[in-house]
Amino acid sequence: MSELGSLLADTVSRLFTDLVTKELLESSEKGVWPEKLWRALEEGGLTMPLVAESAGGAGGTWLDAHVVVRASGRHTAPVPLAETIVAGALLSRAGLEVPYGPITLAPVHGDERLTLTRSGAAWRVSGTATRVPWGRAAGHVVTVAEADGAATVALVATGAARITDDRNLALEPRDTLVFENAPVVAAAPAPGVSADAIRLYGAMARAAQMAGALESILEQGVRYATERKQFGRPIGTFQALQHYLAVVAGHVAASGIAAELAFRAADRGDSAFETAAAKIRVGEAAGVSAGLVHQVHGAIGFTYEHSLHFATRRLWSWRAEFGSESAWAMALGRGVAARGADNLWNHLTER
């Protein structure tokens, strides 16, 4: 890990441990925006790891950002930190200024489009984006669309949208934003950014968040199995439970490295292959692991009072956001099929 990465890891871990409490998570689920947490993240320099230092960021890499995004998932931080980090990176790539405050990404779905049109020197945006993370809480939304023949990054104030509230299983805002020829704050073509960048980097971020949440549920499962006694001994001494948790440990290991690989690829250029692999592999891990760790916890883990659900409900939602395993697998598989069986291994070893 780079020096910056280690520094970010320490800072973010300390900050989340102190601030992301059960009370904070519960109040967030009732719709209260955790302003103190967000301010601490901004003041700690954690919201713009990929933005140049001259522009107020940390001047880091995607791998540095990975540390922060993973920790946000591990602690189930109820803020659009991953979205803001991706938005900041895209704005920077386009040479645009990155505003303070939470920023979200749209559209999330492969079949939705926001359209940019020129209006004199300015740009305007039209279209509907559903299930936008933290739409109501974010000050801005970043989108990428094909305009003038180039992938163009645009920054739009969420105030310019008509917003309908919705939420995911974890009660995180997932809102519908409707833009009707709405003003764009700033837009510019971004070299090296593809038109599907929102979905691509969104999926990469969710993979890392899930990898973090998976670490958390493994730790919770191991702790519970060590503490809980039945038949006169800790339930973790029963082989069936040991093997459940060993399976989860395998998924945690696979998820961590799959997500990290995608971030490393993003630093090097085209990360479509690695991002697809990560979203698929981590998404598969999410379902299996959530089920097994719930089984380890028994009925208490099924209550709202217990904390396990903060991670498991997010895993069930996050795996379906920015493209499910099946959607990414079809895309990845078509690419593999197009290259042909005899190029499968060559291609794998080039990643």
Place this chain on the structure above:
Amino acid sequence: MPTFHFTLRDLPPEAEALREEVRDFLREQFRGANPVTRARSWGGFDREFSKRVGARGWIGMTYPKQYGGHERTFLERYVVLEEMLAAGAPVSAHWVADRQSGPTVLRFGTEAQKQKIVPGIVRGELAFAIGMSEPDSGSDLASVRTRATKVDGGYLVNGTKVWTSNAHLSDYLIALFRTQVVPDRKHEGLTQFLVDLRATKGITIRPIIDLAGHHHFNEVNFTDAFIPDDFRLGNEGDGWKQVTTELAFERSGPERYLSSIALVKELVREVSARPDDRGAEAVGRLVASMTTLRQMSLSVAGMLQHGENPNLEAATVKDVGTTFEQSVPELVHALLDLEPTLDTGSQLQQVHGYITQVAPSFSLRGGTREVLRGIIARGLGLR
């Protein structure tokens, strides 16, 4: 909770250059080899091939030069191995020795043993078998009963080893025998021996045919077989410590996810001809797993390179890897309306038939799934 250390590794440029050399070599060796043959990679025992691999300097790559080794990195060795397995090369005649017998002799053998044995391994001339399991000792390896009784100048061995792959073709066996019975302390009193399978009298090797009708397993019976003192490997009573080290060499291999790659390739060929959503999704999921497992394996190779102990990580890769390998024939069956065949039908059908039948062994050899999950659970602090 102890953490698992899976770190992304970049292969150094010299390893990537080596990859091209290995590919050129394999292309030349196997021009036109059919996928059915390639699917049998692990089972392929070809001494001439192994000697050619040895001549290229690709056996004993990390061993010291004074014993004929090449003192190259574990990452370079990793590249050679993954290319061999991905191509379905017949590695059996040198692979066990390269992976575990050579390192075990180097770690625990006497100077004379190292000089006698290791250069032959490096040249690809000495094939090794593994003498651990017995009829009543499988996962509970410390319960071995084959006795080595001290006599003048050596030991007399009586008992039986089973599942001894390629014993009928190999030169040596590294075997775990009981030299002393310590009541209630089964891990004590065990000793490892080098057994010369050709020169030792009192050894009978009988085939054990697997469910597909193939012969690679054997039962190796010892009746008053005399093993000289200078064939004892390490000190009397150190056998358990040594054998667990040997098993760590066995499990730390980067290859525990490639057993079904021939079937993955044939599936991709089928899907490429008629790409549809279901086929593409199946291939996408397999490739996502392979991509991830390869990085996990590389991470283990990196740990070896840095002198770290990868026992826990290697057990994890093997557990996740064999689960993946076994999922491949199931997925092919779920996807296609296709009968697996023995030696008729398409290549896909034949490879599918072969992998379907051999798949149960993936999570048995080199430590059962249950043993591995026990190791992982211990790593998690549950045992």
